Amino acid sequence: FGKLGGKDIMAMEGRFHYYEGYSMKEVTFPIRVMYELGIKTLFVSNASGGMNPDFKIGDLMIITDHINFFPEHPIRGAGNLLGQSQHGHMEAVGYEMYVKLLNQAIAAEKGIRVVHGVYIGVQGPTFETPAEYKMYHRLGGDAVGMSTVPEVIVAHHCGIKTFGISIITDLGLEDTPVEVSHEDVQIAANNAQPLMTEIMR
Numbered sequence: 001f002g003k004l005g006g007k008d009i010m011a012m013e014g015r016f017h018y019y020e021g022y023s024m025k026e027v028t029f030p031i032r033v034m035y036e037l038g039i040k041t042l043f044v045s046n047a048s049g050g051m052n053p054d055f056k057i058g059d060l061m062i063i064t065d066h067i068n069f070f071p072e073h074p075i076r077g078a079g080n081l082l083g084q085s086q087h088g089h090m091e092a093v094g095y096e097m098y099v100k101l102l103n104q105a106i107a108a109e110k111g112i113r114v115v116h117g118v119y120i121g122v123q124g125p126t127f128e129t130p131a132e133y134k135m136y137h138r139l140g141g142d143a144v145g146m147s148t149v150p151e152v153i154v155a156h157h158c159g160i161k162t163f164g165i166s167i168i169t170d171l172g173l174e175d176t177p178v179e180v181s182h183e184d185v186q187i188a189a190n191n192a193q194p195l196m197t198e199i200m201r
Contacts, residue, residue, distance in 0.1 A: 004200070004201055005200075005201045010034060010037065010039060012030055015027075015030070015147060015151070016029075016030075017124070017125075017146060017147055018070060018072075018123055018124070018146070018147075018150065019123055019124035019125035019146055020125075023072075024070075024072045024073070024074045024076070024150055027074070027150050027151070028074045028150050028151055028153075028154040030151075031151050031154045031155050031158065031160070032154070032158070034155075034160065035155075035158040035159075035160060039160060040160065040161065041099070041160065041161045041162070041163065042151070042152075042155045042160050042161070042162045042163070043162075043163050043164075043165075043200055044148050044151060044152060044162065044163070044164045044165075045164070045165045045166070045167065045196060046119075046145045046147050046148045046164075046165075046166050046167070047145065047166070047167050047169040047185050047186075047188070047189045048061070048119065048143040048144055048145035048166040048167070048168060048169065049127065049128060049133065049143060049144050049145065049168070049169070049170045049171065049172045050142065050143050050168040050170070050171045050172070050173075051133055051136060051137035051141055051142060051143060051144065051171075051172055051173065051174075052115070052117055052137070052142040052143070053173055053174075054115065055115055055117075055142070055143075055168050055171065056168070056171075057168060057169065057170060057171060057188050058167070058168065058169075058188055058191055058192045059113060059114070059115050059167075059168040059192075060107070060112065060113070060114045060115070060165050060166075060167060060168075060192060060195060060196055060199070061114070061115045061116065061117050061119075061142065061143055061165065061166040061167075061168055062095075062100050062103060062104065062114055062115070062116050062117075062163075062164070062165060063095050063117070063118075063119045063148075063163075063164035063165065063166060064095055064100070064116050064117060064118060065095065065118045065119075066095075066118065066119045066120065066121060066148070066149050066152065067118060067119075067120045067121070067136075067139065067140065067141055067149075068121055068149050068153070069120055069121060069122045069123070070121055070122070070123055070149060070150060071123055073153075074149075074150040074151075074153045074154050075153060075154060075157050095152075095162055095163065095164055099161070099163040100116075100163065103163065103165075103199050103200075106199050107199055110198060110199070112195050112198070112199060114199075115142075115168075116142075117141075117142025117143055117166075118140055118141050118142050118143075119141070119142070119143050119144070119145065119148060119149070119164065119166055120136050120139070120141035120143070120144040120145075121144075121145065121146070121147065121148055121149030121150070122136075122144060122145070122146060123146065124146035125146065127170075128144060128172055130172065130176075132172075133172030133173070133174070134174045137172075137174060143166045143168060144172070145166065148164060148166075152164065165196050165199070165200075167188065167189050167192045167193070167196060168188075168192075169184070169185040169186075169188035169189050169192075170184060170185055170188065
């Protein structure tokens with residue numbers, strides 16, 4: 001808990017991943033806590049593999065929408081939790097337009113390159129095969145990763161506005177051999193993180 005850009009914030013150091021063996025309830029529990037504490041806007045970030053041929057390693061992708069490929073839905077069994085329907089409409093899942101436009105303007109002002117795209121959330125923990133990258137891209141994805149989607153769905157279910165940025169840490173382009181290590185991803189994420197932090201601040 002502290003201040004960032006003059007605003008009171010609550011921040012998490014890392015997150016719980018579904019691929020680590022946590023249940024969806026555990027993965028999204030921090031969002032429920034944030035809701036109870038009165039958080040109104042959720043900023044999410046992730047490292048992801050880019051599938052858009054216009055992307056470069058180190059790009060910051062403002063998330064415009066997502067595709068959920070997790071095998072378990074995060075509000076499955078939620079029932080009347082928070083007095084809301086379990087069958088929430090997802091056409092307005094979040095990634096609020098006014099926040100996207102604001103961040104785009106800030107990035108332009110500071111000379112930071114940003115791109116836009118659809119994020120595909122998958123279980124992991126393995127990186128994608130070339131065929132999987134090709135499939136996800138042809139289904140409409142621009143980047144793929146192993147987080148974010150469950151938290152955003154639960155935030156939307158709670159009525160929390162959401163803004164998301166993906167750091168493109170590796171590329172899985174069609175007809176291009178894909179070879180990436182966890183260390184490569186960490187290096188690319190660490191290099192881009194100060195730029196993302198500047199935008200959020």
